[in-house]
Amino acid sequence: MSDTTALSQRPWFGALLYLIFGVAWIGGSDHLLGIVVTDAELYSQYQTYKGWLYVAFTAALAWLLLWQRSNAEMQSLRSRQLFEQTFELANVGIAHVSLQGRWLKTNERLQQLLGYTQYELQGMTFAQITHPDDLDKDVSQLAQLETGVRREYSMEKRYRHKDGHYIWCRLGVRMVDAPVFGKPFYISIIEDIHELKVIETELRASNLKFQALLDSDAAISIQGYEADGTTIYWNRASERIYGYSAQEAKGQNLLDLIIPESMADEVKTAIQQMLATGKPIPSAELQLKRKDGRFISVFSSHALVRLPDKPPQMYCIDIDLTEQKKHEQQVAYLAHYDALTNLPNRASFVQQLTQAIERAALRSYLIAVIMLDIDHFKNINDSYGHSIGDELLQQITQHLTEALQPMDYLARLGGDEYAVLLEDIEQAEDAVRLADQLLHCINRVWTLSNGIEVKISAGAGISLYPLHEINAEALLQGADAALYKAKSEGRNGSAYYSDDLTQSARERLRLESRLRTAILEQQLVLYYQPQVDIASGQIIGAEALIRWLDPEDGLISPERFIPIAESSGLIHEIGVWVIEQSCRQGELWHQQGLHGLSIAINVSPLQFQRCALIQQITDTLLSTGFPADLLELELTESALMTQQADVLTMLRQLKQLGVRLAIDDFGTGYSSLAYLKLFPLDVLKIDKSFIDQLPKHQQDAEICRAIVSLAHTLGFKVLAEGVEYQGQRDFLTAIGCDCFQGYLFAQPLTADDFFQLALQHKA
Numbered sequence: 001m002s003d004t005t006a007l008s009q010r011p012w013f014g015a016l017l018y019l020i021f022g023v024a025w026i027g028g029s030d031h032l033l034g035i036v037v038t039d040a041e042l043y044s045q046y047q048t049y050k051g052w053l054y055v056a057f058t059a060a061l062a063w064l065l066l067w068q069r070s071n072a073e074m075q076s077l078r079s080r081q082l083f084e085q086t087f088e089l090a091n092v093g094i095a096h097v098s099l100q101g102r103w104l105k106t107n108e109r110l111q112q113l114l115g116y117t118q119y120e121l122q123g124m125t126f127a128q129i130t131h132p133d134d135l136d137k138d139v140s141q142l143a144q145l146e147t148g149v150r151r152e153y154s155m156e157k158r159y160r161h162k163d164g165h166y167i168w169c170r171l172g173v174r175m176v177d178a179p180v181f182g183k184p185f186y187i188s189i190i191e192d193i194h195e196l197k198v199i200e201t202e203l204r205a206s207n208l209k210f211q212a213l214l215d216s217d218a219a220i221s222i223q224g225y226e227a228d229g230t231t232i233y234w235n236r237a238s239e240r241i242y243g244y245s246a247q248e249a250k251g252q253n254l255l256d257l258i259i260p261e262s263m264a265d266e267v268k269t270a271i272q273q274m275l276a277t278g279k280p281i282p283s284a285e286l287q288l289k290r291k292d293g294r295f296i297s298v299f300s301s302h303a304l305v306r307l308p309d310k311p312p313q314m315y316c317i318d319i320d321l322t323e324q325k326k327h328e329q330q331v332a333y334l335a336h337y338d339a340l341t342n343l344p345n346r347a348s349f350v351q352q353l354t355q356a357i358e359r360a361a362l363r364s365y366l367i368a369v370i371m372l373d374i375d376h377f378k379n380i381n382d383s384y385g386h387s388i389g390d391e392l393l394q395q396i397t398q399h400l401t402e403a404l405q406p407m408d409y410l411a412r413l414g415g416d417e418y419a420v421l422l423e424d425i426e427q428a429e430d431a432v433r434l435a436d437q438l439l440h441c442i443n444r445v446w447t448l449s450n451g452i453e454v455k456i457s458a459g460a461g462i463s464l465y466p467l468h469e470i471n472a473e474a475l476l477q478g479a480d481a482a483l484y485k486a487k488s489e490g491r492n493g494s495a496y497y498s499d500d501l502t503q504s505a506r507e508r509l510r511l512e513s514r515l516r517t518a519i520l521e522q523q524l525v526l527y528y529q530p531q532v533d534i535a536s537g538q539i540i541g542a543e544a545l546i547r548w549l550d551p552e553d554g555l556i557s558p559e560r561f562i563p564i565a566e567s568s569g570l571i572h573e574i575g576v577w578v579i580e581q582s583c584r585q586g587e588l589w590h591q592q593g594l595h596g597l598s599i600a601i602n603v604s605p606l607q608f609q610r611c612a613l614i615q616q617i618t619d620t621l622l623s624t625g626f627p628a629d630l631l632e633l634e635l636t637e638s639a640l641m642t643q644q645a646d647v648l649t650m651l652r653q654l655k656q657l658g659v660r661l662a663i664d665d666f667g668t669g670y671s672s673l674a675y676l677k678l679f680p681l682d683v684l685k686i687d688k689s690f691i692d693q694l695p696k697h698q699q700d701a702e703i704c705r706a707i708v709s710l711a712h713t714l715g716f717k718v719l720a721e722g723v724e725y726q727g728q729r730d731f732l733t734a735i736g737c738d739c740f741q742g743y744l745f746a747q748p749l750t751a752d753d754f755f756q757l758a759l760q761h762k763a
Ligand SMILES: Nc1nc2c(ncn2[C@@H]2O[C@H](COP(=O)(O)O[C@H]3[C@@H](O)[C@H](n4cnc5c(=O)[nH]c(N)nc54)O[C@@H]3COP(=O)(O)O)[C@@H](O)[C@H]2O)c(=O)[nH]1
Pocket: 529, 543, 544, 545, 546, 557, 558, 559, 562, 578, 602, 603, 604, 634, 664, 665, 721, 722, 723, 724, 741, 742, 743, 744, 748
């Protein structure tokens, strides 16, 4: 077939072959026949046959050639038709393009695509309708085809449609060497991908928008996880919120990254349920874990994403609540605190006061509310501006805070008004004392940052629970009313809600101040009341009793000033003086011939709260030489009941010194039999209140009898105090009481008088 095709393609060669064959046949066959057939007739006959054979053979050959040619033409026609059909009907644009880039032949699809006719295109080059941005790439790749560097290329490019708009196409180009057009040319396949490209561009834009959206809000963390918890997506906000970079987070398991250990099981179960049911895990506020180990509050929502042919994925959207929490805390803070001074505000004060009242009601103690108000503060604001006013309030706040104890509660009620809550105060005047200290702290010249100096004063009002009112608001109103009163009376000081209390508190404070002077000016003296052996009538000792000889008021009773000494702390100073003075006096009497005389001293419970007491006594005994076994400390029951363990230790230390211990006013306090067994005591002093109506008062008589019996059973001596009548002494003698003291024998005497009396009795 190929040969035939070759012949049909080169007819002159076929004609030459035929000529050679014909000449060879005619010449050769005749010569051969002449050799083989000698008979002329037969020869002629064979000649005819040979001619017919030649004709038949050449006819067959001609038929074969013609048949083959017609077949080839038919085939060529068909393939041309097929090509044309393919070329024209193809759903992609096809073009033959010259090496110069001119459109040689284009199919209908391409013409439709570009909007030009075949004729119009043939007058143009591809470059004329290529988007300028794509041209260089196209031309340089064509050059590579021409130089044989490559055989084909493809690219995405834009052609300009006849109406001016650009169409995205995918171009495939191959160079054809067969010179159909007389020269090599390019076959270009041009596929319309415009719609795809538009979709792709839109998709990319949408992806970018989506990505920008995900990354724009630094407070919304979005994380993607495989069903097993492996991290596949981690946006920028996640990096900020949880501290892991996307690189660090991807590939790690959710449970290892941000779930606290305590939540791990719960989260695992929730994920399994979500995967099984398709229902997302309900949104919730969670405390998740950061890379640095700190916890962060987030509002977490979850979504299950099922993509075709892919395992399900889980996405978490966590909103960082840190700022919101801070804001909430700030709002909560502002609801309870004053932003300028950072002090609790009125609401907090009322709340605190209400709780304090509940505690005080249970434990029966006093509470004071002190309200402070700065005088004419408005003038400062008006004269110097509010910022100066604010600065002044801040300075005042700082000074007030420093002047108070940590347990005192200071609040700013508003404007220039402050309130102080004092819990568990001993007596009403403690509040006045503190109020006066606070006023003293405010009433001065204040220097502000800009150099301005302002002199201010303030007033204070005090109300007390439960003496004045029993609820928080009423106490505040009471303090406010007292403040108003103090100011309206121009007192420039503090006032109680009740006038009586104000007076008595002022009186006590005045007394306190005078007592300080009395100590300095040695106006305190000791009197001594004899303690007598009830059977023999011998003076066996003396109780030292303090007196205040005031130059103006004369003798002031210890019942008046000891409580003030206790509340002001002066009792410690006084106590030391009493011990020293008593021991010195006792030793002097001893040297003057009163041997074996004991001295009893009253010790305040407050003195017992100081460890220094032991050392003071030790030092005094050493310095005075007074024997320890003649020194008797009178303690009240309340002193023994506070801080029992410490008291017990102190009592044992005193016993080791050799000092004797007596219980004063026995029967009026706790009278716990347990402490009689517990503490190393020597003497029980029956309180005067049980003695007063002896012997007639049946119950008191029985009580005295029982005390004596009990004391003796436990090995203590019994002393009856306040014995004024012989009948009382007789009864006490009858029930076995050991000693007594009282006006029957002698009142408290000066040291000299006591000495004289003791000498008389000795004689
Ligand atoms: N911490 C200290 N307290 C002391 C000191 N000195 C005294 N006091 C305590 O003061 C309270 C009052 O004492 P005072 O006014 O001295 O009264 C004492 C006696 O004068 C009085 N007394 C004694 N006998 C009689 C009597 O027959 N009739 C009568 N009406 N009164 C009498 O009793 C007081 C003695 O009390 P007591 O201490 O319980 O023995 C008083 O509580 C003193 O304790 C001191 O230095 N430190």
